[in-house]
Amino acid sequence: MEALSNLMIGFGEVLTPFNIAIIFAAGLIGTVVGALPGLGPSAGIALMLPLTFGMSEASGLCLLTGVYMGTMYGGRITAILINAPGDAPAIITALEGYPMMQKGRGAMALGISAVASFVGGLFGLAVLIFLAPVIASYAIYLGAPEYFLLMAVGLATVMLLAGDSMLKAFFVTCLGVLVSTFGSDYVSGQIRFAYVPELIEGIDFVAIIIGLYGLGEVLYNLEKKVKLELGKPRFSIREFVPGRSELGEAAAPTMRGSVLGTLIGIVPGAGATVATFLDYALEKRISKRPENFGKGEISGLAGPEATNNAAVPGSLIPLITLGIPGSGGTAIMLGALIMFGMRPGPLLMTTSGDIVWAMIAGLVLANFFLLLSNILLIPVFINLLRTIQNNLANVVIALCVVGAFSLSYSPFNIWIMLIFGVLGYLFKKNDYPTGPFILAVVLAPLAENYFRQAVMLGQGSAAIFVERPISLTILILMVLIVAGSVFGRLRARKLREMRNPEE
Amino acid sequence: MTAHTGVHETRSTNQSPREDTLTKITLTGSIGLAGIGLIALAGPIAAQEFPERPIEFVAGYGPGGGHDTMLRTMARLIEEQDLVDVPINVVNKEGGSSAVAMGYLNARAGDPHYLMSITSSHIATPLTSNIGLDYSDFTPIARLGIDPELLVVNASSDFESLEQLMQAEDTLNVGGTATGSIEHIVTMQLAEATDLDLNFIPFQGDGEVVTALLSNQIDLAIANPGPVADYLDSDQFRALAISTEERIDNLPDVPTFTEQGVDITISLFRGLTAAPDISDEARAALTEMVTTLFETEQWQDEYIEPNAVVPLVITGEEFADYLGKTEEVYRETLGELDMLSQ
Numbered sequence: 001m002e003a004l005s006n007l008m009i010g011f012g013e014v015l016t017p018f019n020i021a022i023i024f025a026a027g028l029i030g031t032v033v034g035a036l037p038g039l040g041p042s043a044g045i046a047l048m049l050p051l052t053f054g055m056s057e058a059s060g061l062c063l064l065t066g067v068y069m070g071t072m073y074g075g076r077i078t079a080i081l082i083n084a085p086g087d088a089p090a091i092i093t094a095l096e097g098y099p100m101m102q103k104g105r106g107a108m109a110l111g112i113s114a115v116a117s118f119v120g121g122l123f124g125l126a127v128l129i130f131l132a133p134v135i136a137s138y139a140i141y142l143g144a145p146e147y148f149l150l151m152a153v154g155l156a157t158v159m160l161l162a163g164d165s166m167l168k169a170f171f172v173t174c175l176g177v178l179v180s181t182f183g184s185d186y187v188s189g190q191i192r193f194a195y196v197p198e199l200i201e202g203i204d205f206v207a208i209i210i211g212l213y214g215l216g217e218v219l220y221n222l223e224k225k226v227k228l229e230l231g232k233p234r235f236s237i238r239e240f241v242p243g244r245s246e247l248g249e250a251a252a253p254t255m256r257g258s259v260l261g262t263l264i265g266i267v268p269g270a271g272a273t274v275a276t277f278l279d280y281a282l283e284k285r286i287s288k289r290p291e292n293f294g295k296g297e298i299s300g301l302a303g304p305e306a307t308n309n310a311a312v313p314g315s316l317i318p319l320i321t322l323g324i325p326g327s328g329g330t331a332i333m334l335g336a337l338i339m340f341g342m343r344p345g346p347l348l349m350t351t352s353g354d355i356v357w358a359m360i361a362g363l364v365l366a367n368f369f370l371l372l373s374n375i376l377l378i379p380v381f382i383n384l385l386r387t388i389q390n391n392l393a394n395v396v397i398a399l400c401v402v403g404a405f406s407l408s409y410s411p412f413n414i415w416i417m418l419i420f421g422v423l424g425y426l427f428k429k430n431d432y433p434t435g436p437f438i439l440a441v442v443l444a445p446l447a448e449n450y451f452r453q454a455v456m457l458g459q460g461s462a463a464i465f466v467e468r469p470i471s472l473t474i475l476i477l478m479v480l481i482v483a484g485s486v487f488g489r490l491r492a493r494k495l496r497e498m499r500n501p502e503e
Numbered sequence: 504m505t506a507h508t509g510v511h512e513t514r515s516t517n518q519s520p521r522e523d524t525l526t527k528i529t530l531t532g533s534i535g536l537a538g539i540g541l542i543a544l545a546g547p548i549a550a551q552e553f554p555e556r557p558i559e560f561v562a563g564y565g566p567g568g569g570h571d572t573m574l575r576t577m578a579r580l581i582e583e584q585d586l587v588d589v590p591i592n593v594v595n596k597e598g599g600s601s602a603v604a605m606g607y608l609n610a611r612a613g614d615p616h617y618l619m620s621i622t623s624s625h626i627a628t629p630l631t632s633n634i635g636l637d638y639s640d641f642t643p644i645a646r647l648g649i650d651p652e653l654l655v656v657n658a659s660s661d662f663e664s665l666e667q668l669m670q671a672e673d674t675l676n677v678g679g680t681a682t683g684s685i686e687h688i689v690t691m692q693l694a695e696a697t698d699l700d701l702n703f704i705p706f707q708g709d710g711e712v713v714t715a716l717l718s719n720q721i722d723l724a725i726a727n728p729g730p731v732a733d734y735l736d737s738d739q740f741r742a743l744a745i746s747t748e749e750r751i752d753n754l755p756d757v758p759t760f761t762e763q764g765v766d767i768t769i770s771l772f773r774g775l776t777a778a779p780d781i782s783d784e785a786r787a788a789l790t791e792m793v794t795t796l797f798e799t800e801q802w803q804d805e806y807i808e809p810n811a812v813v814p815l816v817i818t819g820e821e822f823a824d825y826l827g828k829t830e831e832v833y834r835e836t837l838g839e840l841d842m843l844s845q
Contacts, residue, residue, distance in 0.1 A: 046592060140718040184634070186600045187705050188682055194606070194634075202603075268711075321716075324710040335593055338575045341805075345733040412610075448706070456704045457720060459674050460797075 030070015038403020176440025216424020265314020
């Protein structure tokens with residue numbers, strides 16, 4: 001096992017008191033940064049970057065990857081506690097975690113999601129350690145046609161997030177597509193709806209998420225005078241450390257989520273987002289209680305949360321094997337590698353293998369620290385929330401404003417956040433689902449660009465979608481799923497008719 | 504908007520920088536002198552004005568591409584050599600053939616804490632789309648060199664030479680970054696100079712182009728030496744032609760387009776521009792910072808050589824004039840290719 005011995009050498013590099021302290025601190029900092037709405041992995045890594053100057057390569061990279069991993073753990077905290085997801089992958093966490101919080105099981109939701117995050121992260125790392133070169137050699141065969149189909153599958157999960165009215169879901173999806181078309185388009189170089197110069201960049205979807213969920217929720221709660229169910233200030237361990245029954249319920253979804261996250265995390269752009277939505281769709285589909293989804297179902301929380309964290313090592317695979325970053329966070333990691341004097345590319349593992357293995361060992365270590373600290377800190381988070389409970393609306397609004405401002409250090413995104421905050425309130429008040437809206441905003445532009453690229457690659461012919469084996473496989477799977485659900489529905493109707501012949 | 508107004512508008516913006524030039528040259532001269540005096544007399548005060556907070560390097564293309572690696576190398580070397588006492592952050596504002604980054608920088612008018620890497624798309628994008636901004640809206644700082652274009656194919660490809668490639672009868676897929684980019688222009692010139700039927704596909708950044716060529720999704724790519732160097736070294740890609748007038752030292756085995764009978768000598772320039780309307784002191788400080796860097800040995804070793812950039816540095820008004828001339832060339836080429844927006 002060459003990978004294993006390399007990993008051991010990596011651990012040898014990392015296991016110094018200084019590096020262990022750094023990884024621990026990085027995890028905590030990442031957790032806090034990730035918990036703040038608007039600040040995600042990109043911001044966390046960028047903030048830490050100046051601190052790494054003067055450190056050895058291994059220490060510096062451990063600090064950055066530790067923060068990256070930490071933000072993925074932190075992202076769930078505000079999503080569960082105050083329904084303010086900081087990034088697109090955390091939306092699903094809010095969807096199931098916040099209802100648990102409202103039922104007084106917020107601590108347990110945090111506990112379960114921490115364990116799921118840990119398992120997902122560790123699984124992704126194992127794949128990264130043993131299979132990175134193999135996966136990378138296949139991943140390059142994914143191109144525009146496959147990416148387009150994946151985005152289309154992701155968009156199709158709108159159906160599952162629709163809630164009661166399909167028509168309302170359709171309406172908000174179209175609205176989301178419209179919002180996503182703002183700004184410049186690299187395929188044609190043309191610019192759409194840029195009424196003010198800031199709009200040339202398009203509308204930052206993180207500002208939309210902060211407004212829609214964070215501010216929208218506050219406005220709605222103010223009207224309803226919602227009181228959070230926080231339980232007693234002193235916790236028994238059983239309230240936040242998942243027991244055998246919870247773990248049993250979460251085990252299978254966590255494993256499924258880990259596999260899905262690692263694989264789809266490799267897809268550039270929106271890998272983690274698509275993966276969490278797809279995993280949620282999968283869990284809802286195979287669940288025995290699909291009607292409980294959206295009301296605090298453990299499998300709907302654990303699966304996507306594992307997916308989310310498994311996508312971190314997944315997105316590192318193209319970075320360390322090919323030098324191609326797949327997400328905002330890994331893009332900054334790429335910059336860090338260059339700044340440490342390494343040359344990311346196909347020869348990175350040959351020229352700087354020792355440092356990369358030290359970084360991977362650091363990630364494994366960070367994952368263990370993060371599980372421990374995230375479980376132990378649950379009472380702190382909940383009691384922190386209890387202290388600010390009476391001023392919660394003010395605190396959340398302040399966090400939303402700061403988060404929106406920090407996206408591009410300009411007040412423009414605060415306005416965007418406010419506009420979508422009001423929209424989020426109106427959506428919620430009138431029972432329009434927000435999930436389809438945000439999914440359309442994130443995925444529609446990617447789908448559009450990949451579609452045009454695919455047709456251009458096919459020299460004007462759409463046949464490219466069926467000529468490429470992977471693309472054809474995805475198409476066939478899509479047809480089978482649609483056929484399966486139509487057939488299933490027909491069969492269910494027939495069964496009902498047979499039971500109640502008079503109806 | 505009619506075509507007539509469009510041309511008229513561009514003409515008037517073209518004239519204004521020329522008029523400005525005279526006044527600016529005299530201004531820069533006197534302020535430059537005054538600046539030296541100021542620095543000598545009250546260095547700390549001048550230093551407090553700029554930079555007063557971290558400087559941001561703005562890359563108009565995705566991470567891993569030419570803009571990004573250039574700025575990140577600059578940032579690292581500037582910090583290592585203490586050329587400035589504030590941290591430098593590199594941000595990627597990708598998309599729209601650099602229009603996104605131009606919009607971003609334009610929104611920061613008067614603030615000298617932003618330095619954007621520019622290449623030929625800085626000239627081409629305003630001509631091919633309606634973004635309402637062009638190079639003359641910004642404050643040109645320096646050109647650090649020119650960057651040739653390579654025609655590369657996958658090593659498994661049947662094409663061993665440009666001559667062989669020119670015999671191809673099928674339509675070939677060509678990858679490059681963004682519509683209206685220099686890669687696009689090279690592709691159009693190649694199609695025009697030969698009988699080839701070329702289908703240009705815009706990608707978002709060099710990383711995507713490299714992946715597409717690795718997996719044979721495209722038949723050839725037009726790319727700068729930097730992003731493909733490792734793949735050329737490891738014999739995964741083969742370079743068939745280079746767009747310089749003579750062969751370059753780093754790639755002595757790659758023949759030029761011209762010696763193979765195809766008249767393409769258009770290269771990317773690599774330069775830096777700052778936000779609109781910054782003070783002349785700040786402009787001088789930025790110029791000083793980058794030119795000091797360009798003279799260091801580390802810069803030669805770690806950027807110029809590995810990226811096969813030909814280091815021809817020009818600054819200030821000379822650079823602004825160069826941009827003006829480049830725009831004329833582009834206007835002509837893009838007009839011929841029927842790519843002008845108006």
